[in-house]
Amino acid sequence: MTAQIIPSRTAAEAALAEAFANGKAGLPGAEAVARLRDESFAAFARAGLPHRRIESWHYTDLRTLMREALPIAPAPTREQLESLRKEIAALPAQSLLLVDGVFAPELSGALPQGVTATSLAAALASGRPELIESLAAAWADADDSILALNAALMLDGVIVEIAPGAKIAEPIHIVYATLGAEPSARFSRSLVKIGAGACVRIDEISLGLGGRTGQTNNALILEIGDAAEVGHTLALTDGRPGSMRLESFLVKVGARAKFDSFALITGAGLVRRQIFKLFEGPDAQGTLRGVSLLRGREHADTTLFVRHAATGCRGRQNFRYILDGESTGVFQGKVIVSPGAQKTDGKMLAKTLLLGAEATMNSRPELEIFADDVICGHGATCGGLNADQxxxxxxxxxxxxxxxALLLDAFAGELVDELGHQGLVAAYRAEVAAWLAARAKSETRSAA
Amino acid sequence: MLEVKNLNVAIGERQILNDLSLSVAPGEIAAIMGPNGSGKSTLAYVIAGKQEYEVLSGEVLLNGENVLELSPDERAAKGLFLAFQYPVEIPGVATMTFLKTALNAQRKQRGEEELTIPEFMKRVKKAGEMLDIKPDMLKRALNVGFSGGEKKRMDIMQMALLEPSFAILDETDSGLDIDAVRIVAQGVNALRSPGRGFLIITHYPRLLDHIVPDTVHVMAGGRIVRSGGKELADELEKTGYREYAGESEELV
Known part of the structure; x- marks a missing residue:
């Protein structure tokens, strides 16, 4: 007989249970949503904070790393929002601002024809069943306690709907701003529904607004209609020591759609980015790329679940890490080819440069293939800079x-250059250069 | 001017260069020939400053200054250039960016102003035309996806831009077809000048038909075993390295 181990509840888990019990009455959404929250929290409570015995969280043991659950940030007041006007003046057009997880339409830019944005709270209150179903994102692969916690405690977020066939020339920015005067926690869930044949780019940006530490649990759901073309970027570049950022990115890709995503992680305290990508319709293309640049004791985990549930889809996953100091990188990529998903073409590659003698990389690419006519491959490399170069x-x-510096810039820059768009390449290249300059400066300081 | 004096070099337990001495005057083209494993490439790497070799004793003087204590970049700034037997691919670094970075890094080390962009472009255009390097190649990552000939021409182009006072060509002809050898040789000949010395390392006399040396040295067993003029290369073409095989076995 095997004894079942029931771990005792940690202080953080207990605080989260209390926050849910005390706060759920005030969270948005009618009966169906309240039921979803209850079920989600029950799922979280059963599993607890993920720990090293959960395979997909093996290298990011949140049960140990999350010592406390910070109080949930209250919704920002009108005065607080007004005080941000100056700080956000330089944001690009078509920016949708989330302040401590709460959508602030009054601070957001105008949107072009064919695009609408509403708050999650309003969407939940509207009772549109298809929206609530989309927001629930109840996929088998997305059975994850951090995502369940997000569903239970989602305070707000933004729902963006892009009309079928709309060609949106300028990108739409989802901007996360942190306001809380004290370290606090934020739970937001956003949804972007892209109609069939539409063409758009979604750029996610974070603004520290003062560099306070905190805990963020964000989820972004992208539903990409048939034959739509979607670009996506995410910049997680404002982390601070002690901050914790849990990012879930859920993408459903329709038939013949094209999807291309890039993320840059620098300045991470602790970052866990989990991506659940589902090829729903045949003959779609989807690329995920990411660059993580870490130093000090930073920890960044990117974990992917890519499911090919339809025939003839092409998936590319390409990630790079530069790890300095005592930092820790995690890459886990699981590509699953469902039965019948013939002609799948999937490739995954994770490359790491280890600069610090104390830096650690955990790389685990996996393939699960249940179809017999596919081309799939994966690889991972880990090492120092090439002495011959x-x-x-x-x-x-x-x-x-x-x-x-030139080799490091090239290593990260190669993936950045694949973005193709001149402005984006320049902006992300500048972020990489800034990281390298900061690293060089700290090396000079420590040498002195 | 390059002077190598009584150079002894080992890698691990194995001694590769054995009391090697060699002198190349300004404006001179010296060729080093020798069988595989005689230490030719080691000599090139040690002069350029590769770290994995241990210099047991001896001196390498570049224009009168011992460069053995200098780092590879400092040697480059003093006017030393090594054209590699296998030029290294550098993914992600656009060739043009690299050329500009290298040129300005050396100028900075020498306390000179950076080149203006128009002046830099003018020099690149001139060197590119001489070596049949298309502008498209300069936009690609350095040496990535280049053919063997393109890589060698790119190395010679770098030499043309960096204008060293002394250049070592390590088996620049290896893997090249006849036309590529001719183009590379034309590039080298165009850079001949009274103040610039060359050390050309090769297995085959063929290259020396295109770049005519002033002196030819035979290397075996980690030392120079014979020296002469261009006629020595012609002799080796007929006799091969058999007569030096004993030296190699004895000393390496």
Whole structure:
């Protein structure tokens, strides 16, 4: 007989249970939503915070890492929102602002024809069953206690709907701003529904607004209609030591649709990014890319579940890490080819440069294939900078630090360049350069 | 001017260069020939500053200054250039960006101003035309996906732009077809000048028909075993390295 181990509830779990019990009456949504919240919280309570014995969380043991659950940030007041006007003045057009997880339409930019944005709270109150179903995102692969916790405690978010056939020239930005005067927690869930044949790019940006630490549990759901073309980027570049960011990204890709996503993670305290991508319709294409640049004791985990449930889809997953200091990187990629998903073409690659003697990379690509006519492959590399390349550059006159910086910039930049869009490439290249400059500066300081 | 004096070099337990001495005057083209494993490439790498070799004793003087204590980039700034037997691919670094970075890094080390963009472009255009390097190649990542000939031409182009006072060509002809050898040789010949010395390392006399050396040295067993003029290369073409095989076995 095997004894079942029931771990005792941690202080963080107890605090979350209390927050849900005390706060649920005030959370938006009618009866069906309240039921969803209850069920979700029960699922979370059963599983508890994910820990190392949960395979998909093996390298990010939240039960140990999350010592306390911070109080949930209250909805921002009108005065607080008004005070942000100056700080957000430089945001690009078509920015949808979420302040501590709450959609602020009054601070958001105008949207072009064919695009609407409403708050999650309003959508939940409207009782539109198809929206609530989309928001529930009840996929088998997405059985995850952090996502369940998000469903239980989602305070707000933004629902963006893009009309079928709409060609949106300029990107739509979802901007996360952190306001709380004290360290606090935020739970938001947003949904972007993209109609068939539409064409759009969604850029997610984070604004620290003062650099306070906190805990964020965000979920973004993308439903991509048939033959739509969707670009997506995410910049997680404002983390601070002690901050915790749990990001769930759920993407359903329709038939013949094209989807391309890129994320940059720098300045992470603790980041867990989990992506659940589902190829629902045949002959779609989907690419996920990501670059994580870590130093100090930062920890960034990217975990993917990519399911090919339809025939003839092409999936590419390409991730790179540069780990300095005592940082920890995690890449887990699971590509599942369902029975009948013939002609699937899937490739996954994770490459890591380890710069710090104390840095750690955990890389685990996996394939589960239940169809017999597919092309699938995966690979992972992990090592230091190539000595021959360094020597070659040095013989051309580059001092060792400059040669190293050039190679690091190239390693990260190669994936950035695949974005194709000139403005995006320049912006993300600048972020990479800024990280390298900060690293060089801290090295100079420690050498002195 | 390059002077190598009584150079002894080991890698791990194995001694590769054995009391090697060699002198190349300004404006001179010296060729080093020798069988596989005689230490030719090691000599090139040690002069350029590769770290995995241990210099047991000896000196390498570039224009009178011992460069063995200098890092590879400092040697480059002093005017040393190594064209690699296998030029390294650098993914993600656009060739044009690299050329500009390298040129300006050396200028900075020498306390000179960075080149203006028009001046840089002018020099690139001139070198590119000489070596049949299309502008499209300069937009691609350095050496990535280049053919063997393209990589070698790119190395010679770098030499043309960096204008070293002394250049070592390590088996630049290996893997090249006849036309590519001719283009590379034309590039090298165009850079001949009274102030610039060359050390050309090769297995085959063929290259020396295109780049005519002033002196030819035979290397075996980690040292120079014979020196002469261009006629020595012609002799080796007929006799091969058999007579030096004993030296190799004895010393390596």
């Amino acid at each position: 360094l020597f070659y550059l040095e013989t051309r006159g580059l001092p060792p630090a400059a040669a190293e």
